[in-house]
Amino acid sequence: MREDTNEIIRRFIIQNFLFDDATAMLPDDASLLETGVVDSTGVLDLIMFTEETFGILVADEDVTPENFDSVSSVAAYVQAKRAA
Amino acid sequence: MCGIAGVLTRVGETSPDEIARMVDVLRHRGPDAAGLYVDDRVALGHARLSIVDLSGGLQPLTNEDESVWLICNGEIFNHVELRDELRARGHRFRTGSDCETILHLYEERGDDCVHALNGDFAFALWDRTRQRLVLARDRVGVRPLYYTQTGGRLIFSSEIKALLTQPDVPRQLDLVALSQVFTTWSPVPPRTMFEGIESLLPGHLLIAQQGRLSVRQYWQPEFPPQYAERPMRDDEAAEQLRALLSDATRLRLQADVPVGAYVSGGLDSSAVTALAQRHATMPLQTFAVAFTDGEFDERPHQDRLAAALGTQHHTITCGPQDIAKVFPEVVWHAETPLLRTAPAPLFLLAGLVRQSGLKVVLTGEGADEFLVGYDIFKEAKVRAFWARQPDSALRPRLLRRLYGHIPELARPSQAYLEAFFGVELERAGAPNFSHAIRWRNTGRLHRYFTEDVQAAARDAGQRDLERLLADQRDGWDPVSRAQHAEIVTFLNPYLLSSQGDRVAMAHAVEGRFPFLDYRVIEFCNRLPSPMKLAGLNEKAVLKRAVADLLPPEIARRTKQPFRAPIRAAFAGPSAPDYAADLLEPSRIAADGVFKPAAATWLLNRARQGGRLSEIENMALVGMVSFGLFRRAFWDEFSERTQGSHTDTVIVRDFRAARAGMALAAAR
Numbered sequence: 001m002r003e004d005t006n007e008i009i010r011r012f013i014i015q016n017f018l019f020d021d022a023t024a025m026l027p028d029d030a031s032l033l034e035t036g037v038v039d040s041t042g043v044l045d046l047i048m049f050t051e052e053t054f055g056i057l058v059a060d061e062d063v064t065p066e067n068f069d070s071v072s073s074v075a076a077y078v079q080a081k082r083a084a
Numbered sequence: 085m086c087g088i089a090g091v092l093t094r095v096g097e098t099s100p101d102e103i104a105r106m107v108d109v110l111r112h113r114g115p116d117a118a119g120l121y122v123d124d125r126v127a128l129g130h131a132r133l134s135i136v137d138l139s140g141g142l143q144p145l146t147n148e149d150e151s152v153w154l155i156c157n158g159e160i161f162n163h164v165e166l167r168d169e170l171r172a173r174g175h176r177f178r179t180g181s182d183c184e185t186i187l188h189l190y191e192e193r194g195d196d197c198v199h200a201l202n203g204d205f206a207f208a209l210w211d212r213t214r215q216r217l218v219l220a221r222d223r224v225g226v227r228p229l230y231y232t233q234t235g236g237r238l239i240f241s242s243e244i245k246a247l248l249t250q251p252d253v254p255r256q257l258d259l260v261a262l263s264q265v266f267t268t269w270s271p272v273p274p275r276t277m278f279e280g281i282e283s284l285l286p287g288h289l290l291i292a293q294q295g296r297l298s299v300r301q302y303w304q305p306e307f308p309p310q311y312a313e314r315p316m317r318d319d320e321a322a323e324q325l326r327a328l329l330s331d332a333t334r335l336r337l338q339a340d341v342p343v344g345a346y347v348s349g350g351l352d353s354s355a356v357t358a359l360a361q362r363h364a365t366m367p368l369q370t371f372a373v374a375f376t377d378g379e380f381d382e383r384p385h386q387d388r389l390a391a392a393l394g395t396q397h398h399t400i401t402c403g404p405q406d407i408a409k410v411f412p413e414v415v416w417h418a419e420t421p422l423l424r425t426a427p428a429p430l431f432l433l434a435g436l437v438r439q440s441g442l443k444v445v446l447t448g449e450g451a452d453e454f455l456v457g458y459d460i461f462k463e464a465k466v467r468a469f470w471a472r473q474p475d476s477a478l479r480p481r482l483l484r485r486l487y488g489h490i491p492e493l494a495r496p497s498q499a500y501l502e503a504f505f506g507v508e509l510e511r512a513g514a515p516n517f518s519h520a521i522r523w524r525n526t527g528r529l530h531r532y533f534t535e536d537v538q539a540a541a542r543d544a545g546q547r548d549l550e551r552l553l554a555d556q557r558d559g560w561d562p563v564s565r566a567q568h569a570e571i572v573t574f575l576n577p578y579l580l581s582s583q584g585d586r587v588a589m590a591h592a593v594e595g596r597f598p599f600l601d602y603r604v605i606e607f608c609n610r611l612p613s614p615m616k617l618a619g620l621n622e623k624a625v626l627k628r629a630v631a632d633l634l635p636p637e638i639a640r641r642t643k644q645p646f647r648a649p650i651r652a653a654f655a656g657p658s659a660p661d662y663a664a665d666l667l668e669p670s671r672i673a674a675d676g677v678f679k680p681a682a683a684t685w686l687l688n689r690a691r692q693g694g695r696l697s698e699i700e701n702m703a704l705v706g707m708v709s710f711g712l713f714r715r716a717f718w719d720e721f722s723e724r725t726q727g728s729h730t731d732t733v734i735v736r737d738f739r740a741a742r743a744g745m746a747l748a749a750a751r
Contacts, residue, residue, distance in 0.1 A: 011318050015628065016621045019640065044482050045619035048469045052561065053614045055311035060476050 005054070005075045012049050013071065017042060028072040033065060043068055050074060056081040086143070087113035087131040087242040087589075088155040088229075090208050092217045092292055094125075095236035098739065103127040104732050106246040109725045112417075113157070113242060113589045118731060119143050121153050123738035126210045126217065130155040133592050135339050135443060136163075137180030144735050147187040148176050151213045153736070156183035157242050158205030158227045159596070161335040166200065183207070190218075195289055198302055202335070202602060206284070208240060212738075217292040223303045223602050224450070225273075225286030225576040226595075228585055232281045238292050243586075244281055244419045248717070249725055254280060255717065262421070262677070263541030264548065266529040266706055268519075269423045270577040272548040277420050277713070286576050303602075304555050305454075305571055305609055307564035312612045321611055322628035325604070329629070332601035333359040336446055343596070344369040344437060345446040347397070348646060349385030351623060351630070351639065352448025352457070356598050358633035360446055361393050370395040371437050371445065373429040376403040377649050385638060392635045400436045402429045404652035408660040411653070412712050416724065417590040418582040419717075421710040423526070423702040425648040431587040438591040449584065450599030453567060453575050454608040455623040456616040457643050459487050461566050463505065464518035465617060468562035471509035480506065485620050489645055490698060515553035518566030519573070523549075529703050532682045549573065563613040583646075650701040654708050655690035663687075666711030675714060678707055 010026055017037045018026070032038040038046060046068060047058045056078060058067075067077040087110030089103060100122050107118050107129035114131030121128040121144040130143035136159070145154045160166065163182035166189065171177065175188040182203075189197035190209055195218060204226035209218045219240055221229050231240035234252045247253050256279040261271035274282040284290055287303035316324070333356055337343050345357045347370045361368045370390050374383035383399065390397035407428040414427050437445055452458050463486050470479040483501040496504075504521070511517050530538055552572045556565055588595045598604065608616065611625065618624035622643055631639045649656075654663040665671065667687045669680035682703075690696055690704055716724060 007317075008314070012618055015318075015624055016619050041481055041485065044478055048465065048482070049614055049619040051469065051472070052311070052465070052563075053612075057472055059473065060478050063478060 005078055006071055008053060009046075009050070009074050009078075010071045013037065013046070016045065026071060028075075029070050031065075031069050033069055046074065050078055054078050054082060086133050086157045087111070087246070088129065088157045088206065088208060089241040089246045090126065090128040090155065090210075090217075090239070092126050092210075092238040093236060094295055098122050098124065098127040100127065100734055100737070102250060103129040104728070105249050106241055107131050107732060108728050109246050109249055110242055111729055112592060115592050117142055117733070118729060119733050119735045121155075121210075121736045122734065123212070123736075124740055125215065126153075128153060128155045128208060128210060129732075130157075133443060133594065135159070135341055135594065136182045138340050140179040141181035141183070142179075142733070142735065143181070143183070145179065145181060145184050145187060146736070147191060148178075150736070151211070152187050152190060153210045153212070154183065154187050154207060156186060156205055156207035157229075158183070158203055158207070158222065159594070160185055160201050160203040160205065161332075161338065161601070162200075162202040164338070195220075195291065195302075198289065204596070204600070206242060215293065219284055219290040219292075220302075221284045221286055221288055223287045224305075224571065224580070224600055224605070225283075226580055226585065226597065226600060228581060229284045230276060230281055231284060231290065233297070234280070238297065240284075244276060244278060245416075245717075245721075245725065247281055248278070248721065255721075256280065257714075259537055259540040260544040260548070262537070262710070263530060263533070264545045265421050265423065266533070266702075267523050267527045267545055268549070268573050268578075269526070270420060270574075270582065272545065272552060272573065273577050275548060283577075286572075301555075305568060305605065306557070307560050307567070307609050308612050309557075309559035310561035310564075314612060314615060315610060318615060318625065318628065321615055321625050325607060325625055326629040328601070328604050328607055329355070329598055330359050330362070332598035332604050333446065334363050335601070336596040336598055337363055339444050341443050342369065342441075343444040343446060344371055344440070344442045345395075346370070346433065346448070346595075347372045347386050347389055347395075348448065349382030349389065349638070349641075350448065350644060351626065351634075351641060352451035352599065354389050354448070354634050354638050355451075355626065355630040356446050356448050357389065357395065358393055358630065359598070361395060362633075368393075368395045369440060369442060370397045371433055371440070372397065372399045373433045374399050374401045375429070375648065376401060377652065380647055380649060382644060385641065388635055389638055392638075398436055398440055400429075400432055402432055402648070403658075404649050404656050405658040405660075406432060407648060407653040408658070408663070411660075411709070412662065412716065413590065414587060415709050415712040416716045417586040419586070419713075420582065421706055421713050422582060423529075423706050423709075424582075425650050425653055425705055426646055427582045427587050428653075429648050430583050431590055434588045434591040434593040437593045443592060444594045444596060445588075446596050446598060448599060449579065449595070449597040450575070450605070451623060451626060452643065453571050454599060454605050455626045456563060456567065456613060457622045458570065458645075459643070460518055460522065460570065461563050461617055462486055462620050462622065463521075464562045464566040465620070467505055467509060468512045468517070470506070471512040474509050482620065488642075489647075512562055515556045515565055516549065516569060517562055519569045525699070526702065528699055529706060532678050532686075532703050532707065534676055534679055537677050561613055563617055567613075650705045651690050651696045654704055655687060656693075659691075662712070663708050666708055666715070671711070672707075675711075677710060683707055
């Protein structure tokens, strides 16, 4: 059974930034930057993961809070790029 | 575990004495018994370390009608299940030896028998009916096997030193191999340090029949294509990995002697130890090496794990003088110069295991390669990420996250990091993209070679690497390619040899590696690399799989490479006399390999006590170990290989001239 995009991204963030805490809750729209879950190199880590997992290319100018600040914004960005 | 040796001859006669001599120099691998088989074409010899069927497993082994004979160094971990299947199909077993299954499988499937074996093995099988010799080596090359052809004879053995006891085998230093050691830390297989002597590559068969010799590959690591869909969820992958690893550990606990475990303080050996403890009926014995120098020491982590799991724990503490003391023996067993001293503490650790009465230990070897633990994989990934947008200002910032343990790479400016790692980004799809920087960097050691040696080695070393890497498939991602390069150029020829088989077998200790169970390997290799190296989180699926077995601080530790002191061992206050002797300008000049002035300069610099760079440390141990290698294999060779054992038994002598001779006569 395959995971959907949101789930793959959520798991990555929980495992990498929340110490794989099984009780960690990460709502789809929670801000990663505001809550301090992800810092600036952490965002790069996340971008690298999305590129190699979903086969997309993220330009520097796309690295914005709109695209990379929550599970749902990342998933939406990924889907838009894959559809393009 | 054991040692094997043999000869196939097309001209002249076979001789039990010469094969006995080869077996004699392998007796450190198999001190418990020795047996020979000889006929007019073939002689086979085996030195035995008894682990399974202690009383009945004397080799060479044979099948029901004595038409097929076998010597095997290794263990077939699925032998119980294979035996049941083979019995059900009518095969009769003569012994309880796990290796006997190979004979009956060969009767049914011929050379394809290797596909059914879950084990670490190097064997020679002589099919008398078809006059056909088969040599085989396990999938990743846990067990060694070397061969040479000379004057109509094929001679093979577990260790090179046994081949060199034969007067017709030339003992000639291979300068290309030497330059490779000073590039990748070992000769590039199948090359060895001796011209004309080759290793059988892992996952390969050698078949000699009717005067022809052919070598073919039966297995190689495969990886999914880049951007492959995930075959399962992360948690499902973790669950399946846990189950497979647990079963691989269970199989490796099977023995008629107690099995212990090495504990490094890191994730991999801790996971294996925890799984083993769950299968064990009494407290597991664990073994660890601690260092007097805090830079290398992981003892607090080792102690914590042992306490948490309740194992019966043994520690050996290793200082620079301990390394120096055993290093000449380490080089003799490794059969190559070394760029690291790390084999020495592992040699000492195997000695501790043996003193404690054990012959078998589990270790965590293989997890870093197949579950993506090393920084070189992260380096490949970050560089490939950067290469997709070379002008990105953001991407190279991830270089900061690499090599925290190497001071020269942990603290420099961003501009330095970008200059160092930013070369050849356009080659991100190339087979050696991941390792080219490392090899070029280590290759700076070639400046210590004389001009003659540099000229002799030029380019040839690289061609060998390209040949090995040619097995990579189109479409693999940069991380998978890096894994492949690491497995074929480093895991097999260096780690499993100089830090594995050789230093353990020096004390007749057998290492067993659950992560190298081929089912575990093939499972890991089916997962796309982001499931293993998730972002820059190494071994992500393994951490998830074993987290609940381990203290949290062990489960979360970032990888610490296993390293040991170099400068302090050879140029510190307790430095051995041999280091200075071997680096004497006159001695260096006589060998003609290194520049005497460079050796003197480095030794003086090391003695001044300052910190040496990585490259200078490698140069120091490389030159000292070359001197030890030269001394052991030339000056001291006959002395080191003297002495014969009186317990060697001729199991069968089929030579025409000896027909009717008493069977099983003592030599």
